[in-house]
Amino acid sequence: MTRTVDDVIEAVRGAASLEPVGARTHAEVANPVRSGAVEIRAPAGIVAHDPADLTVTALAGTTFDALDAQLAAHGQFVPLDPRDRAATIGGTLATGLSGVRRLGYGPLRDTVLEVRFVSGYGEVVKGGGPTVKNVTGYDLPRLLVGSLGSLGVIVQATLRCRPRPVVSTWITTPRRPTDVAERLLRPKAVLFDTRSTFVLLEGDAADVAAERANAGLDDVEARQVEPNDVEPRDVEPPSLPKGPHRGRVSVPIARLEACAAELGALGRGLTWLAEWGVGTVHVAADDVAAVLAARRIAETHGGWLLREAGLAGVDGFGVSIPNARLHGRVKDALDPLGKLAPGRFEMGAVA
Amino acid sequence: MADLQAAIGADRARAVPLELALYSRDAGLAEGSAGAICFPHDAAQVATAVGCAQRLGVPFVARGSGTGLAGGATPLDDALVIVMTQLDQIVAIDARSRTAWVEPGVLNLDLTRAVTPFGLHYAPDPSSQQACTIGGNVGTNAGGPHCLATGSTTAHVLAVECVLPDGSTVMLGGEAPDAPGFDLRGTFVGSEGTMGITTRVLVRLMPNPPAVRTLLLDFSAIDDAAATVSGIIAAGVLPAALEMMDAQITRAVEDFVGAGYPRDADAVLLVEVDGLPEGVTQQAGIVASIGREHGARSARIARDEAERALLWKGRKSAFGAIARIAPDYYLHDAVVPRTKLVEVLRRVYAIADEQRLTMMNVFHAGDGNLHPLIVFDRREAGTWERVYDAGTQILEACLAAGGVLSGEHGIGIEKRDLMGRFFSPADLDAQARLVEAFDPRGLANPRKVLPAGSRCGELGVNRPVPDGTWV
Numbered sequence: 127m128t129r130t131v132d133d134v135i136e137a138v139r140g141a142a143s144l145e146p147v148g149a150r151t152h153a154e155v156a157n158p159v160r161s162g163a164v165e166i167r168a169p170a171g172i173v174a175h176d177p178a179d180l181t182v183t184a185l186a187g188t189t190f191d192a193l194d195a196q197l198a199a200h201g202q203f204v205p206l207d208p209r210d211r212a213a214t215i216g217g218t219l220a221t222g223l224s225g226v227r228r229l230g231y232g233p234l235r236d237t238v239l240e241v242r243f244v245s246g247y248g249e250v251v252k253g254g255g256p257t258v259k260n261v262t263g264y265d266l267p268r269l270l271v272g273s274l275g276s277l278g279v280i281v282q283a284t285l286r287c288r289p290r291p292v293v294s295t296w297i298t299t300p301r302r303p304t305d306v307a308e309r310l311l312r313p314k315a316v317l318f319d320t321r322s323t324f325v326l327l328e329g330d331a332a333d334v335a336a337e338r339a340n341a342g343l344d345d346v347e348a349r350q351v352e353p354n355d356v357e358p359r360d361v362e363p364p365s366l367p368k369g370p371h372r373g374r375v376s377v378p379i380a381r382l383e384a385c386a387a388e389l390g391a392l393g394r395g396l397t398w399l400a401e402w403g404v405g406t407v408h409v410a411a412d413d414v415a416a417v418l419a420a421r422r423i424a425e426t427h428g429g430w431l432l433r434e435a436g437l438a439g440v441d442g443f444g445v446s447i448p449n450a451r452l453h454g455r456v457k458d459a460l461d462p463l464g465k466l467a468p469g470r471f472e473m474g475a476v477a
Numbered sequence: 478m479a480d481l482q483a484a485i486g487a488d489r490a491r492a493v494p495l496e497l498a499l500y501s502r503d504a505g506l507a508e509g510s511a512g513a514i515c516f517p518h519d520a521a522q523v524a525t526a527v528g529c530a531q532r533l534g535v536p537f538v539a540r541g542s543g544t545g546l547a548g549g550a551t552p553l554d555d556a557l558v559i560v561m562t563q564l565d566q567i568v569a570i571d572a573r574s575r576t577a578w579v580e581p582g583v584l585n586l587d588l589t590r591a592v593t594p595f596g597l598h599y600a601p602d603p604s605s606q607q608a609c610t611i612g613g614n615v616g617t618n619a620g621g622p623h624c625l626a627t628g629s630t631t632a633h634v635l636a637v638e639c640v641l642p643d644g645s646t647v648m649l650g651g652e653a654p655d656a657p658g659f660d661l662r663g664t665f666v667g668s669e670g671t672m673g674i675t676t677r678v679l680v681r682l683m684p685n686p687p688a689v690r691t692l693l694l695d696f697s698a699i700d701d702a703a704a705t706v707s708g709i710i711a712a713g714v715l716p717a718a719l720e721m722m723d724a725q726i727t728r729a730v731e732d733f734v735g736a737g738y739p740r741d742a743d744a745v746l747l748v749e750v751d752g753l754p755e756g757v758t759q760q761a762g763i764v765a766s767i768g769r770e771h772g773a774r775s776a777r778i779a780r781d782e783a784e785r786a787l788l789w790k791g792r793k794s795a796f797g798a799i800a801r802i803a804p805d806y807y808l809h810d811a812v813v814p815r816t817k818l819v820e821v822l823r824r825v826y827a828i829a830d831e832q833r834l835t836m837m838n839v840f841h842a843g844d845g846n847l848h849p850l851i852v853f854d855r856r857e858a859g860t861w862e863r864v865y866d867a868g869t870q871i872l873e874a875c876l877a878a879g880g881v882l883s884g885e886h887g888i889g890i891e892k893r894d895l896m897g898r899f900f901s902p903a904d905l906d907a908q909a910r911l912v913e914a915f916d917p918r919g920l921a922n923p924r925k926v927l928p929a930g931s932r933c934g935e936l937g938v939n940r941p942v943p944d945g946t947w948v
Contacts, residue, residue, distance in 0.1 A: 178711045179814045201713065222655065233654070235663060236632050249903040255881035257812040259629065259844040261618045261667050262882040262892075262899055263926065264908045268631070268663025272655065289713030304573075311684060311753055333756035340753070378652035379574040403575070405654045429653045447658040449647050455914035456659055460907060471658060 128167045128187070131242075131250060131281045137166045138279060139248035144465055146275035148217020149189060151210035154435045155221050156274055156442035160469040168216045168281045172196050175287075181239065181256060183284040186216025202287040205231035209366060216280040222272020223374065223434075226366070227326065229403045230314030235271040237285050243270055243278030246461025256284045269456070275467035277460045291328035296364065297343050299323050303402040304383070309341040316402035317364060320390040323402075324364045367397040367410035371417045371436035375407035377429030382407070385427040392419055405429070414440065447471050478513055481529045481557075485522045490515040500540065500558045506807065507548035507890040512555030518563045520638065520646060520676035527674065528644035530557050530920060538922045539674040541582065541613030544605040546808060547889030549617060549669040553924055559674060561612050567591050568677065575682045576635060576652070581612020581675045585619075588680070597682040600627040603885070604793050612675045618667030620885030622718040622749075622792070625843040627683065629885065631666040636679035639665060642672075642916040652679060664911065669887050670922035672915035686751035689717070690761040691779040691788050694768040695742035699723055701772040702744035703818040706842045708767040709748070710815055714760055718749040719843025720792055726799075726837040726850070733798035736791025737784070742774070746842065747792055795839045796850075803835065803852035807864050811872055813880035815845040824874045825849050832867040834860075846884035847875065873898070888926045896928050 128134055138144060145163040147153060170187035177200040184193055191211040197203050207225020208218045219241070224234040231237075240254040253266020270277060299306060303318040306325060310316070315326035325343065327334045338344050375398075377385045386400045386407060394416035400407040409420045414437055421431035421444050433442040447453050453471070457464075481490040492513045500511045512535065517523045530537040536556040543550055552558050565582035572595040579588060585606040588599045602621035603609055609619070615637060620629045627633070636650035650662030665672050696702040702721055709719065722730070724743045731738045738745055746768070750760040765776035779785035799806050813821045822838065829836030829851065840848040849871050853860050872882060872895060882892045882899055896905060909927050913919070 176814065176816060178707055179816045180710060181814070222660075224655075232628065232632060235660060236628055245903075245907060247903075249907075250901075251907040252900065252904050253907075255812075255899070256879055257814060257845055257881050257884070259620060259624065259812050259841070259846050259884040260881045261620075261629070261885055261887055263888065263896065263904070264911055265618070265631065265663050265667050266907070266911070268660045269911070271660060271663075273659055277659070289715065311686060330756050330759060332759050333753055336753040336755045376653040376655055379576065380571055380652070405652075430657065432655075432657070443657040445657060448651075448656055449649070449658070449661060452641070452647065452661065452914065453658050455917075456661070456664070456911065459910035459914040 128169055130169055131244070134166060134168060134244045134279050134281055135248050135250065137164070138244050138246065138465065142465060143468055144279070145467055146216070146220065146279040148187065148214030148220070149210070149212045151208065151213040152217060152221045152223065152434070154433065155223065156433060157470050157472060159467050163468065166279055168214070168279060170214070173282065175200070177202060180287040181258065181284055182287055183256070183282065184215050185282050186214060186280045188215050189213065190215065190218060197287055198290065201290045203290045204237055204285045204287055206234065206237065215283055219271050219283060220273060220275050220280055222274070226317060226401060227314045228406070229316060229401060230312060230326070230328065231288070235268045238267040238271055238283055239286055240284040241267040241270050241280060242282040243280045245278045246463055246465050250281070251278065258286055274470040276457060276470045278466065293331050293334045294326070294328045295334060297325045297327065297338070298364070299325070299343060306341055306343070307402050310337055313337070317399050318386070318402060319399050364399070366408050367399055369397065369410035369412055369436075371412070371414050372408070372410040372434040373417050373420065373431040373437065374434050375409060375420060375424040375429055375431050377405050377407070377424055377427045379403060379405045381427040381429070385423060385429070388423045389420055392416070392423065394419060396420055480533070481513070481515060481526060484525045484529060485515060485517060489517065489522070500560070501552060503540070503543040503545040503548060503550040505546045505548040505551065505889060505891055507551045509548070509551040509553045510555050511552040511558045514558045514560060516560050516563055520564070520640070523559060523561070523564070523674055523676050524640045524644050524646055526557065526559050527640050527642065531642065531644050531918070534918070534920070536920045536923045539612070539616070539670045541610030541616070542584070542608045544609045545613060545617060545887065545889065546810070547883070547887040547891040549887050549889035549922070549925060550613070551890060561674070562610065564676065570595065572597065575684070577680050577682060579611050579678050579680060581610055581615065581678060583611045585609050585611060585614060592682050596685050598685055599680055600624070600633055600683050601630045604796070611678055611680070615666055615675045615678055616668070616670050617885070617887040620841070620846070622720055622841055625719055625841065626715055626717045631663060633681045634662065634666055634678055635681055637662055637665055637675055638677035639673040639675050642918065642921040646676065650679070667887070669889060669926055671912050671925055673921060688754040688757040689749060689751040689785065690757050691785040692748045692761060692764055693738070693777045693788055694746040694748065694765070694773040695739045695775055696744045696746070696773055697742065698772065699744040699822060700819050702746050703822060703842070705746060705768050705771040705773065706818060707815060708771055709764055710843070712763060712767060714750070714763055716748050716760070716764065716843060717751045718747070719841070720747040721745070721838070721840055721842035722747070722792065722795070723838040725835070726795055726839045729798040729802055729837070730791045730795055733801060734791055734794045736787050738791055739775070747788060792839070799837070799850065799852055803854050805855045806850055806852045807868055809847070809849045809868055809871055810883050810886040811847050811875040811880055812884040813845045813847060813875050813878045817878040817880070818842065818845060821847065821874060821878045821880070825871050828867050828870045828874065832863040834863060834867055841884070844884070845880070869895070890925060893926060894928050896926075
């Protein structure tokens with residue numbers, strides 16, 4: 127068990143091949159690390175939380191659950207929204223998967239103010255800064271978000287907090303997403319599947335009531351969430367597709383509804399949930415072939431499907447990494463010996 | 478030069494002394510030296526110009542409108558200045574997806590004007606938005622008053638097509654979210670021209686809020702105004718903008734534009750809340766009562782759009798107003814934690830007193846982004862040295878309070894040699910290697926952002942900057 131940042135440094139300097147891991151809740155995302163890598167974990171704990179400044183600094187091994195409990199006690203939250211609350215802060219950032227409230231709160235990367243990581247050189251590197259606005263130096267925080275452990279072992283992060291909304295309501299309606307969303311000013315999420323649209327409204331009571339009235343959502347089923355409630359059930363959206371094989375489709379926003387319609391027509395036991403205004407579709411199935419069929423549909427719409435879980439032996443992206451040469455040079459800049467998470471971005475067996 | 482003229486046209490590449498002088502600086506303090514200037518009109522010509530510089534081993538610098546204040550667009554070592562203002566087309570607006578493809582020479586405000594008919598706007602709004610370009614905004618990761626609620630430029634850029642220093646054209650990011658691999662888009666935004674040149678940008682647009690309330694709170698003590706800022710943030714209200722102006726700047730602006738600011742106030746806060754009418758009314762009420770709790774003498778809500786526009790005109794004219802007070806000014810940009818505003822402001826005024834300088838403050842209080850402004854006359858012997866020392870002391874005070882060197886202007890040349898006060902040698906080393914990954918030969922805007930052994934581009938003193946300068 128890693129106790130301190132110094133332990134991480136020592137491990138990076140001493141090993142030939144490392145796999146940075148958090149709680150292993152999202153460990154199957156993209157391609158697996160080549161065998162023989164030694165697991166390395168970041169230390170845990172809240173370093174600083176200044177409620178009046180709406181920033182929090184935590185060691186990367188801190189779980190989202192622990193972070194959220196700290197913030198909830200002060201009426202705040204950070205919209206990391208990992209699929210599993212046992213996920214660590216470092217793991218969530220490294221994986222780079224935004225939560226379903228992205229439409230309202232922005233992508234994961236916009237929440238990170240400062241990141242500290244141990245590079246392949248075995249040195250602690252700080253990027254960004256602790257303030258809510260900052261252009262001092264190059265944007266290493268955004269580079270590390272979604273780097274899947276292959277540029278550094280994230281050991282600490284400073285995140286932007288938000289006031290916990292007074293009211294938080296999921297609303298279900300049979301109307302189509304665009305019809306609903308275009309009459310809303312600031313929905314926090316608009317999700318849809320074949321049958322329903324799910325809208326998340328958060329904010330002051332007056333705002334939420336007005337949004338509902340404007341969008342004609344007063345007479346449909348709604349579930350109000352109590353303020354400052356940290357129970358998992360109250361922050362979870364309509365359930366994301368479940369199954370042994372899961373993926374995440376990314377397509378241009380303009381192609382989302384056409385792509386979703388084809389996914390809906392696919393059958394084969396594929397379940398899916400799309401994020402309106404974002405371009406993401408979460409998919410899951412009991413068999414690999416259904417997810418691979420979804421990948422082909424995504425590709426015909428100018429997108430791709432990222433492997434999230436299962437899909438053994440299937441390439442994590444199904445497409446080659448764009449700008450491969452530049453990508454490789456960036457990797458070499460921070461991890462010249464290729465010690466960190468080797469194989470994550472390499473093409474796997476089956477496209 | 479002959480090579481370049483042959484490639485992109487004789488009229489598009491020049492080395493005329495007057496123009497070389499004109500393009501040897503931006504709106505900041507550093508004076509550089511341009512070796513040649515070219516005016517490409519499309520992305521292919523940009524690639525040609527970069528390829529030409531690469532072949533000849535000549536450094537190159539991209540330039541938008543030249544409104545930057547940190548010397549980011551100032552050419553060093555007789556660099557080739559690539560002026561991007563002729564790539565000025567809004568290529569496509571997709572109102573349903575709320576995105577637009579634009580060329581880098583499009584002016585910030587022109588983009589918002591173009592999408593207004595769709596009920597949309599482009600959120601980052603630097604004070605120079607009438608003059609600055611989207612490409613320049615990408616280069617500096619520009620901010621503005623309304624970034625408080627919606628984030629700086631990087632939060633509004635989904636993809637960047639750029640010419641890398643080797644002359645190749647690449648797309649970073651894309652129309653679909655989260656392109657496979659590292660977020661090279663995020664790395665490129667804010668890299669101040671050291672990683673390549675932006676040739677096309679996919680921006681995110683936001684729906685216009687149906688209701689906006691702008692409040693002017695006035696205080697007889699600047700500490701009370703700063704405490705009100707903390708109070709508003711702590712109360713869970715996230716205004717669209719939260720700006721502070723001190724006594725001197727308030728009077729200067731009032732004399733200049735007559736925005737209706739109280740001349741006898743020690744500080745004023747300009748607060749804007751937006752959204753749906755119901756919530757906006759409620760939030761404006763909360764802001765006003767927090768102000769009164771902290772000693773605000775009055776809380777005036779703009780009655781109509783004309784009055785609201787006038788209040789903002791005052792704020793955005795601040796730097797035109799200064800030209801009437803003294804011939805020169807040095808504008809700083811630093812961020813401190815919002816909870817340290819009172820403490821740091823006191824220290825900043827004390828530094829000005831110690832150095833016998835006139836200091837004013839007009840800044841983005843809501844995100845702790847200070848803009849201490851020193852007005853002076855460079856003809857007075859010894860003044861510039863005191864201005865420079867005071868500036869360094871102010872930045873040191875901000876760092877000591879847990880702040881950073883720049884919130885939105887960038888590092889450029891101005892703060893390059895202070896980077897070591899904020900970053901460790903290992904931090905700087907990692908950043909230098911990252912730049913090298915994009916620019917192995919070090920020809921893209923060299924010797925900017927990161928400190929180097931040798932110095933060039935001597936710091937001089939600036940002329941007054943025109944109305945609407947970016948703060």
